[in-house]
């Protein structure tokens with residue numbers, strides 16, 4: 717069984733994907749980490765976001781086992797990730813790894829922006845997780861405060877709106893809901909209610 721979870725930044729799709737993977741004992745891949753890994757590598761090496769061959773080489777050389785989730789979740793990396801994610805050559809370099817992960821025997825849970833549309837259109841279950849930009853900014857803001865990052869709510873909301881626009885407006889695998897995906901709008905739902913709804917969606921489909 718492949719479970720595809722897509723949605724915009726800070727929608728809670730990662731939390732939902734982890735919970736579903738735990739419940740159904742499936743391996744889980746947070747595909748945003750791949751783009752964050754490339755974005756962080758570009759920042760660290762001073763690679764320009766317009767240097768397409770160099771960005772594609774960073775993506776092709778990405779070592780999944782070496783990705784440090786904590787460091788990659790920090791503020792500036794998200795913006796860099798969304799820049800490199802708009803480059804078709806970067807997406808192409810990361811495609812096989814994601815498809816292989818999805819198609820491993822026994823199934824998998826993947827979360828990202830294009831899982832149900834590009835990576836695994838054949839997924840048995842597709843959930844599109846969303847919430848208003850304000851609700852998503854609230855969550856991201858309290859997460860960043862807990863990490864001790866010095867940000868304001870307005871900066872976080874701006875960042876989310878900018879990423880939404882870039883992720884939805886790009887030509888290569890834009891963030892769009894697959895026609896056969898079920899919408900889970902968790903504006904006003906807490907973490908547990910949101911997970912319960914996702915578990916119910918999966919239960920109805922299998």
Ligand code: C5P
Pocket residue numbers: 725726747748749751752794797798799801802827828829830831879883
């Ligand atoms: O989900 P997360 O915020 O970690 O993703 C970081 C960035 O990576 C997103 O803003 C998006 O541009 C990109 N991404 C993508 N396709 C995916 C997963 C993430 O383009 N499947």
